[in-house]
Amino acid sequence: MTLNNTPFATFAKGKVSEKVKTNNCVIYTRVSDIKQVDNLSLEVQLKYSQQFAKQKGLEVRAVFGGTHESAKTDERKEFCRMLDYVKKSKGDISYILVYSMERFSRSENSIWQVNELRKLGVEIISVTQPIDTSNPSGQMQQKIMLIFGEHDNQLRRQKCMAGTKERLLKGEWCNKAPIGYDHVRVNGERKIVVNATGKLIKKAFMWKLNEDCSLTEIKNRLEKEGLKFNRLGKVSEMLTNPFYCGILTHSALEGQVVEGKHEKLISKEIFLRVNKLYGQNSMAGYKVVVENEQIPLKRFLRCNECNEPLRGYIAKQWNLPYYKCNNKGCKNNRNANIIHQQFMQELQHYTVDATLQPVVKDQLTQTLQHLVNGQKENEAALIKKREEVYTKLERLEERFVMEEITSEQYHKFAPKLKEEHHQITMQLEKAQVGVSKWEEAVEKVMELCLNLPQLWQQSDYTQKQKLQYLVFPDGMLYDRKNDLCRSLSVNPVFSYIADLTRGLGEGESGVKKICEENTVRSP
Numbered sequence: 001m002t003l004n005n006t007p008f009a010t011f012a013k014g015k016v017s018e019k020v021k022t023n024n025c026v027i028y029t030r031v032s033d034i035k036q037v038d039n040l041s042l043e044v045q046l047k048y049s050q051q052f053a054k055q056k057g058l059e060v061r062a063v064f065g066g067t068h069e070s071a072k073t074d075e076r077k078e079f080c081r082m083l084d085y086v087k088k089s090k091g092d093i094s095y096i097l098v099y100s101m102e103r104f105s106r107s108e109n110s111i112w113q114v115n116e117l118r119k120l121g122v123e124i125i126s127v128t129q130p131i132d133t134s135n136p137s138g139q140m141q142q143k144i145m146l147i148f149g150e151h152d153n154q155l156r157r158q159k160c161m162a163g164t165k166e167r168l169l170k171g172e173w174c175n176k177a178p179i180g181y182d183h184v185r186v187n188g189e190r191k192i193v194v195n196a197t198g199k200l201i202k203k204a205f206m207w208k209l210n211e212d213c214s215l216t217e218i219k220n221r222l223e224k225e226g227l228k229f230n231r232l233g234k235v236s237e238m239l240t241n242p243f244y245c246g247i248l249t250h251s252a253l254e255g256q257v258v259e260g261k262h263e264k265l266i267s268k269e270i271f272l273r274v275n276k277l278y279g280q281n282s283m284a285g286y287k288v289v290v291e292n293e294q295i296p297l298k299r300f301l302r303c304n305e306c307n308e309p310l311r312g313y314i315a316k317q318w319n320l321p322y323y324k325c326n327n328k329g330c331k332n333n334r335n336a337n338i339i340h341q342q343f344m345q346e347l348q349h350y351t352v353d354a355t356l357q358p359v360v361k362d363q364l365t366q367t368l369q370h371l372v373n374g375q376k377e378n379e380a381a382l383i384k385k386r387e388e389v390y391t392k393l394e395r396l397e398e399r400f401v402m403e404e405i406t407s408e409q410y411h412k413f414a415p416k417l418k419e420e421h422h423q424i425t426m427q428l429e430k431a432q433v434g435v436s437k438w439e440e441a442v443e444k445v446m447e448l449c450l451n452l453p454q455l456w457q458q459s460d461y462t463q464k465q466k467l468q469y470l471v472f473p474d475g476m477l478y479d480r481k482n483d484l485c486r487s488l489s490v491n492p493v494f495s496y497i498a499d500l501t502r503g504l505g506e507g508e509s510g511v512k513k514i515c516e517e518n519t520v521r522s523p
Contacts, residue, residue, distance in 0.1 A: 065079075
């Protein structure tokens with residue numbers, strides 16, 4: 001007797017539900033610098049996106065952007081408004097059109113955002129970098145573009161930090177001063193001076209010094225004086241900030257401390273006594289160490305319960321390194337050697353086996369070649385546009401010489417054309433320099449990924465700190481209850497390489513299969 005299996009379809013697993021694609025889209029434009037607004041960059045992005053939509057038969061339902069918004073964070077108002085609109089469309093919107101992938105996002109969360117939108121049936125389309133994202137190979141190319149956009153942001157930040165460091169070494173604070181200070185101009189010179197709130201903060205230091213008040217007591221007293229803090233941790237950060245005693249600390253200084261030129265709120269002695277670092281630097285049976293090879297994860301690790309940075313210390317009784325949460329009553333305290341082992345296990349996830357390295361490197365290189373080809377097309381378009389602008393400028397000058405237009409008309413349009421010509425030239429130079437650095441970046445990344453745990457273990461304190469923040473930019477949380485380290489975020493480059501490595505499988509046949517599936521073909 002043959003049974004009909006149709007009724008069993010209800011119990012089937014792994015059924016893929018296809019998202020219904022529509023022809024509806026939205027357009028998103030953005031410039032990262034307010035100066036770019038003047039050279040019609042936004043108009044160019046919108047123009048190309050509208051032309052692309054028309055060619056592909058897409059209906060534009062809404063346009064977002066058109067403002068100066070930085071891509072450093074994902075708190076952009078227009079960007080969030082666009083995402084909210086797409087999510088509320090409930091499948092009505094299938095595409096987001098952008099001029100290029102870097103216009104969509106250059107943050108470390110960009111790949112996650114693209115994946116979340118894809119789950120909703122929404123694809124990101126770069127009108128100047130068309131890629132078929134319906135297959136794994138195309139999706140990988142898109143991720144690489146986003147990764148390189150983040151890399152470009154890091155290069156810019158590196159250049160910016162060099163200038164910041166020079167100013168800091170001169171004792172000049174570049175950022176906004178902490179609470180208690182105002183920025184004023186005296187005889188044309190920028191000064192940082194103590195304000196009325198600063199005088200209240202000085203009271204807080206004296207309460208801690210003379211009465212050893214708890215953070216809660218200090219917070220309550222300040223609130224009675226009219227100074228409110230939304231959380232207790234803010235009081236702790238305030239009392240441990242050496243800026244108030246005239247000392248500058250900044251990540252750009254790479255571990256150095258510098259005497260600042262700003263007005264001091266308290267003396268250095270008071271600050272050290274408040275933080276129990278004066279004299280023998282002793283505190284309840286352990287000694288505080290500013291920089292020690294045994295505790296490189298201090299401040300990088302945060303308490304899972306309090307979200308406060310863990311401090312490092314050496315227990316005198318056993319001469320062992322420990323990490324401890326500073327909040328009173330918190331029991332997050334753990335042997336540093338055990339945490340180091342857990343951290344190296346996390347690093348191991350982003351290590352590439354030497355036998356697989358050529359495959360991973362080849363995949364990155366092929367993707368790079370695809371990007372270079374796209375860049376050449378973009379360069380050709382920029383060159384053509386620059387020639388058009390130059391022709392307009394020549395024609396304008398000719399009409400002025402022939403007295404077909406007035407001097408007022410000439411001086412109205414000539415500066416705009418010259419500025420546009422200059423901006424296009426700058427874009428060309430930037431594009432050419434950017435392409436030349438990708439190969440170097442791939443080499444460095446692959447070199448790092450050979451053995452991250454061993455590299456970290458053999459590095460000195462400063463190098464360990466740099467490597468930690470390179471792989472995990474936002475640090476890590478330590479959960480004492482479950483005794484484990486958890487990363488807050490991962491550098492997208494290392495995240496992508498780890499995903500690719502896990503997908504390669506084992507053995508020659510597995511490697512060959514992945515190579516065939518992920519080979520990037522030049523357009």
